[in-house]
Amino acid sequence: MTSIAPKEQSSEKEVQTEEHEDLRLFGLIAFLIADGMTFAGFFAAYLTFKAVNPLMPDAIYELELALPTLNTILLLASSFTFHRAGKFLESNKAKDCQKWLLITGGLGVAFLISQMVEYFTLPFGLTDNLFASTFYALTGFHGLHVTLGSIMIMIIWWQTRVPSGRVTNQNKFPFEAAELYWHFVDGIWVVLFIILYLL
């Protein structure tokens, strides 16, 4: 059976768009899956290199764990503070929300600074050997994500100001998107930390 809705008498001009449920978060999740696959490719490359390309003795380093552990704590904490800020946005406490966003952004920037410090103290450079290149490629690509995320957080922070900010409890999507992205970047870091520093 083919059934077709009756044609409506269209007296006024028809319209081009329709309202449907907000799919932007759905789209973002799909995008993050894609982004995650890029990291998966990098991880796979790193692990294969490690398994099949034995390094020269002078290219085997004991990585310092202090800074990266600090970095892990910074990022995990920032995920928590971001969530906190979200709670305040929901209860319309813009001032508190802004405060926690600022802390989150600060933690992101602190991560980047500490990452830089680590880069400058490492005993190897980008092109020294396969391990070094892969190390910088992975952490650098992740750092790029953190940089973008920190910028996003700052924009959201600015836009949650009262009264003229555009991100409110009614228009939460930018906030939710940035938060989801931030958790994603955080999760990637945990995997990266385990694979690169602990394994």
Add this chain to the structure above:
Amino acid sequence: MTISIQPTNNPPEKLQPKGWLKYFSFSLDHKVIGLQYLVCGFLFYLIGGVLAGAIRIELTSPLSDFMPREVYNQVLTLHGTIMIFLWIVPVVNGAFGNYLIPFYVGARDMAFPRLNAVAFWLIPPAGLMLITSYFINGAAQSGWTAYPPLSITTPAAGQIIWILSVLLLGGSSIFGGINFIATILKLRRPGLKLMQLPMYCWAMLGTSILVVLSTPVLAGTLILLSFDIVAHTGFFNPSLGGNVVVYQHLFWFYSHPAVYIMVLPAFGLVSEILPVHSRKPLFGYTTMVFSIMGIVVLGLVVWAHHMFTSGTPPWMRLFFTIATAFIAVPTGIKFFNWVATLWGGKISLNAAMLFSCGFIVNFVLGGITGVALAQVPFDVHVHDTYFVVAHFHYIVYGGSVFVIFSSIYHWFPKFTGRMLNENLGRFHFIITFIGFNLCFAPQHWLGLNGMPRRVAEYDPQFQLVNQISSVGALIMALSTLPFLWNIFQSFFYGIKAGNNPWHALTPEWLTTSPPPVENWEGEAPLVLEPYGYGKKEPIEIIKTEEE
């Protein structure tokens, strides 16, 4: 989920230019974007075709006398890259997907119209970049696969432009994929179930999953490759301790799924076209759906069948041979379903039908050589010979390109409101089919006898067969002329098509040709049986739908 029409949501007037100008604008209308993909893709097809002509001219003689070797390598690389990334992928996905999917799910546009326009507009700059690289410092020379160390040692400028261009195209493809997944899963009209969707939706859903999962890996790999070229890191550079085989793994993790990205949508389109022109329901809808999803899953785990001669360990050879053989099962199911759809049908041998049947024939031949290639002992002998060239041209040209032509004959009336000339169309089919087989069938023989691919010079014993192949290529080139003439002629003077010249049941035909911006006046039709052909009163019993 409710879909209510909200007049206040109209895009600003300036985003919707009127008349033909809208095809050159950042239009948000999925139909405009679909046609933009189609025409843009076809222009690149013509360019890629000229390059193919140059290759075939060079190969009429055993010496590289028509062009220098470096130029031959550039032409070869551009040909492959253009045909894959700028013609087949954008057209079978972007063009028909954008045009048809919103109709099929009963929506007025894609889920993210703006992202959709962005995805399209990444393509022309990427393509132009790629082509101009030839005139600046010489284009890339390492083939569409860009294997290191070749891609690291050949001139850097062309290779870097190639990488940038492929990254842009990959981005476009990912954006498109996200859009299709959201549209198919989330924008379905109320009352329409997943298992009632036309088959093309399933094909596009499967394809888009592959796009989203595999394209990013290619992007990451190419970024690493560009570091090797620009910053002299050694990821894939053996002289710096790197590993070329890792590149191959990552590359084929994308590029085997990519062959399904090129051919799954074509499967979907054929499944739309065959029932209409044989007046029978699509045979085995459910098995079709499951075989598409089976191909998606298996397609992700067969990549190393491209690497049997890359020093892959025995267990890997075994695993990938078996996995590849398995993929022939869902593919075979689809083939038999198409044949069963035709069986006993009231077949009209029009151009659309002929091209679809041509597809079935060619695809089976290409599939058989594919299964043969998956057997290690055989592949070791013919890897990187013309046998592989013959195999994948049977799939991508004999398969996907035939389907594109079939689809143009089928949907041109919807796109423009006018019919194409059927006799010219049949003529087009006959010479394309003859030219194609004359061009590529002899290449099986060349490969079996050891002629390597991607080389401008060859052993003189192969000259005659190469010349036969070149004659086939010439016929293929000429076959484009009746097609182009048909398009121009029919666009202006073709017979008026009316809304539904094929008496088809899928939703895009239940509106005017060309359709209005909002796709339907009033509510979107609810088509529960898109393949209900051959019943007593097919279209007349249009029941009023009560929700």
